[in-house]
Amino acid sequence: MKNFTYYNPTRIEFGRGKEKNIGKYISEFGISNVLIVYGSDRIRKNGLFDTVAQSLAENGIRFETLGGVKSNPILSKVYEGVEIAKAKNIEAVLAIGGGSVLDSSKSIAAGALYEGDVWDFFIGKTVPTKALRIFDIMTLAATGSEMNNFAVVTNDKTKQKFSLAGPATFPTVSVINPELQATVTNEYLAYSAADIFAHSLDLYFSATYFPEYIAGYVENILKTVIRTTEILLHNPTDYEARGEFAWAATQALNGSTFCGVEGNRYDTHFIEHTLSAEYDIPHGAGLSIIVPAWMMWQKSQFSERLERFAKNVFNVQGVDNGILALKQWYQKIGTPTTLIEGNIPEKDIPTLVEKLFGISRMTGAESVYTEEMIRTILEYAK
Amino acid sequence: MKNFTYYNPTRIEFGRGKEKNIGKYISEFGISNVLIVYGSDRIRKNGLFDTVAQSLAENGIRFETLGGVKSNPILSKVYEGVEIAKAKNIEAVLAIGGGSVLDSSKSIAAGALYEGDVWDFFIGKTVPTKALRIFDIMTLAATGSEMNNFAVVTNDKTKQKFSLAGPATFPTVSVINPELQATVTNEYLAYSAADIFAHSLDLYFSATYFPEYIAGYVENILKTVIRTTEILLHNPTDYEARGEFAWAATQALNGSTFCGVEGNRYDTHFIEHTLSAEYDIPHGAGLSIIVPAWMMWQKSQFSERLERFAKNVFNVQGVDNGILALKQWYQKIGTPTTLIEGNIPEKDIPTLVEKLFGISRMTGAESVYTEEMIRTILEYAK
Numbered sequence: 152m153k154n155f156t157y158y159n160p161t162r163i164e165f166g167r168g169k170e171k172n173i174g175k176y177i178s179e180f181g182i183s184n185v186l187i188v189y190g191s192d193r194i195r196k197n198g199l200f201d202t203v204a205q206s207l208a209e210n211g212i213r214f215e216t217l218g219g220v221k222s223n224p225i226l227s228k229v230y231e232g233v234e235i236a237k238a239k240n241i242e243a244v245l246a247i248g249g250g251s252v253l254d255s256s257k258s259i260a261a262g263a264l265y266e267g268d269v270w271d272f273f274i275g276k277t278v279p280t281k282a283l284r285i286f287d288i289m290t291l292a293a294t295g296s297e298m299n300n301f302a303v304v305t306n307d308k309t310k311q312k313f314s315l316a317g318p319a320t321f322p323t324v325s326v327i328n329p330e331l332q333a334t335v336t337n338e339y340l341a342y343s344a345a346d347i348f349a350h351s352l353d354l355y356f357s358a359t360y361f362p363e364y365i366a367g368y369v370e371n372i373l374k375t376v377i378r379t380t381e382i383l384l385h386n387p388t389d390y391e392a393r394g395e396f397a398w399a400a401t402q403a404l405n406g407s408t409f410c411g412v413e414g415n416r417y418d419t420h421f422i423e424h425t426l427s428a429e430y431d432i433p434h435g436a437g438l439s440i441i442v443p444a445w446m447m448w449q450k451s452q453f454s455e456r457l458e459r460f461a462k463n464v465f466n467v468q469g470v471d472n473g474i475l476a477l478k479q480w481y482q483k484i485g486t487p488t489t490l491i492e493g494n495i496p497e498k499d500i501p502t503l504v505e506k507l508f509g510i511s512r513m514t515g516a517e518s519v520y521t522e523e524m525i526r527t528i529l530e531y532a533k
Numbered sequence: 534m535k536n537f538t539y540y541n542p543t544r545i546e547f548g549r550g551k552e553k554n555i556g557k558y559i560s561e562f563g564i565s566n567v568l569i570v571y572g573s574d575r576i577r578k579n580g581l582f583d584t585v586a587q588s589l590a591e592n593g594i595r596f597e598t599l600g601g602v603k604s605n606p607i608l609s610k611v612y613e614g615v616e617i618a619k620a621k622n623i624e625a626v627l628a629i630g631g632g633s634v635l636d637s638s639k640s641i642a643a644g645a646l647y648e649g650d651v652w653d654f655f656i657g658k659t660v661p662t663k664a665l666r667i668f669d670i671m672t673l674a675a676t677g678s679e680m681n682n683f684a685v686v687t688n689d690k691t692k693q694k695f696s697l698a699g700p701a702t703f704p705t706v707s708v709i710n711p712e713l714q715a716t717v718t719n720e721y722l723a724y725s726a727a728d729i730f731a732h733s734l735d736l737y738f739s740a741t742y743f744p745e746y747i748a749g750y751v752e753n754i755l756k757t758v759i760r761t762t763e764i765l766l767h768n769p770t771d772y773e774a775r776g777e778f779a780w781a782a783t784q785a786l787n788g789s790t791f792c793g794v795e796g797n798r799y800d801t802h803f804i805e806h807t808l809s810a811e812y813d814i815p816h817g818a819g820l821s822i823i824v825p826a827w828m829m830w831q832k833s834q835f836s837e838r839l840e841r842f843a844k845n846v847f848n849v850q851g852v853d854n855g856i857l858a859l860k861q862w863y864q865k866i867g868t869p870t871t872l873i874e875g876n877i878p879e880k881d882i883p884t885l886v887e888k889l890f891g892i893s894r895m896t897g898a899e900s901v902y903t904e905e906m907i908r909t910i911l912e913y914a915k
Binding site for chain 1: 537538540544711744760
C-alpha cells in the first residue's frame, strides 16, 4: 500500500426515525441558529420539514430556510445562501435532500466564513480551512457527500462544473434513514446506482497502484449495489435493500476506497461534468453513457484488472464480456448507455471535444486528457 | 440494516517514514509534554526510540517514559503510568508498540484525568468521558486498537481480564508503518492473524442480524489476512503484504464491521480472556484453540452462514468442511488448535468451566454463557 492519511470525523446516525433527533444532534455543539437548505417543496408536503422544525424547536434552535436547490446545483443559489448566512448570523447549515442540496450547503458553509468570492474555492485559488458546521438528512443515496468533504457546483454563468474540498467541509453529523429514501423514482435509483458505479470504477480502472484489499472492498460495494438495486426496482419499500444500498453509497466515496491507492483519476467524472452542465442530463445518466466507452478506450491497459472485475462482479470471463455485462446491467436498470439515449446529438461531438479539451488545457491536464482520448471515448459512446 | 451510530475520529498516518513526523502530529494539538509508553527495550536498540525522541525534540515536546509493558497488559503497570501522568502534568500519551502497549496507554490516558481508581472503568462503574490525547506508533498489527476506543487490561491481583471504552479513548493520530512491523516473529504473526480472525468470526457467527454488505466486507478482510499471512511467513519483509495485513487488521476492529449488525457477541473472546489470564498464553493462540470448537458448538444455528463462509473464504463446500478448512489453516500457519497444543491440561477443564461460569454470572450473562455452553466448547477444544 502507498502512503496515505485517512481522517473522517463525520458521525453517521443511520436508521429509522433518526431525523427526529436532528435538533438534539445540532444542540450538542452549542448551536442555536441554522440555515435549512433543501430542494423541491416535497419535504414540505410529506411532513419531513415539520418533523425537523419540531425537533429544532424542542432544542431551542431557530432557523432560516433556502429552498429550490436543483440537481446539478448552481453557484447563484450558493451565493444566495452565503448572503443569508452572513446577514442572519447563521451558525450551521442543515441540508435536507440529496447530494446536490448537501453540496450547496457545504459551499454555503464555507462561503459564510470567507471574505472573498466562494467560487475561489472551486477554481483552486484557496482551500476552505474554516466553515460553519454542516448537518444533513439525506433523502437520496448516491454521491457519498454525507461522509466526505467534497462539493460539486456548476457556475451557471460559465457552465463550469467544479469542486471544492477542505478540512472544514466534512459534515458534523449525517442522518441516513433509508425510509426517507424510499420515494425516489426507479429512474433516479438507476442514476444513483450508475453514479456509485462510476466513482468506484474511476478508481478501479485508473489507479496505477491498487491493493488487492481495496479491489475486494470495492467489488463488495459494487455487488451490493447490483443486488439491492434489482430488489428496489421491484420493491421500492424494501427497507433492508434500501439500507444496504445507502450504506454502500456512503462507503463508495468516504475516502476508504482510496487508502493506499496511487495514481487514480476521475476520467469519467471529468467528461461527464461537461455533459451534464451542457445538456442538463442527470449526473448518473451521463456517467452510464461514458463509463463503458471509457472502459473500451483503455481496456488494453487494464486487461488483468478488467478480467478480475468481470469475474468477481458479474461472474463472466474476459475483458470484453465484463464491459458488455456492465452495459447490459445499465440497460437492465434503465440508464442510458449511448449519447443518443441521453439526447445528446452525435453532431455535437466535435464541439464537446473542443470544450473538454479546453478545460483539460486550462487545468493543466492536457497530457492526461488528450484531445484524442476525449474524441475516442465520445466516439465509443455513440 | 439495524439502526447504528458510526463515529471514528482517529486520523491514520499510514506508510513508510511516517513515524518521523510524530512530533509534528502531536504539536498540531498544542501539546508539549508527553508520556511515552512501550514494551521491551527492542525499540531502544533498533533506533525507533531515538527517531521518535528526535522528532519530539524538533517540535519542542518534552517526554517521560514508561517501559516494560507485557502482552496481556496488567493493571499495576497502568497504575504506574497514571501516577507519572498526574505527577508530571503529562498532556498526552504516546504508545510505541502493539495492542498491549496501546491498551495500557489508553487506560493511563483515561486514568490520568479521573479522581478515582482507573479499574472503575473496567468494572463498568463509570465510562471515560475525558482522557489525555492518545497517539501511537504501531509495531505490531492485530488488535485494531489503533482505530478504536477499546482497551483490554488484566487485573493482576484478581486475574480478571476486562475492557474499557468511552468517547475519549480513540487515538488522535495513529502511525502505521508496515516496515516497523516486519520484525515480528512468524509465531506472533500467526497469533495476530488468529486474533483478526477471531474478532471477525465472533461477529460473523453470533450476529442475529447480519447484512450481506457486512458479510462481504468481513470476508474481504479474512481473505486478505489469509493471502498476506502466507506471503509473510515466507517473506517477512514483503512490504505490500505487510501493509495490507496491517490495514485489514485495523479495519477488522474499527467499528465498520459492526454497522447495521444486531445481536453480536464476543463468545470466543469471553472464553479466551480467562485462558490467557490464567495460563499466560498469547491471546491469538488462545483464540485459535477456542474458535473452531466454538464453531462446532453452534454450527446448527448458523449453518447457512457457515456454508457461505466455507465457500467465500476457503472455497470449500459445506459446514463441516468450512470449520475443518479453518482448523487446517491455523495448523498451516502454526497456531494451536487444541488445549493440549496450548499447554492447557485437559484435567483443568472443570476448574475453567467453574471460573468462566463465575464470570458469566457476575456479569449477568449466565443465560448466554451457560455452564453447558462453556463445557461443551472446552470439550470440543480438547
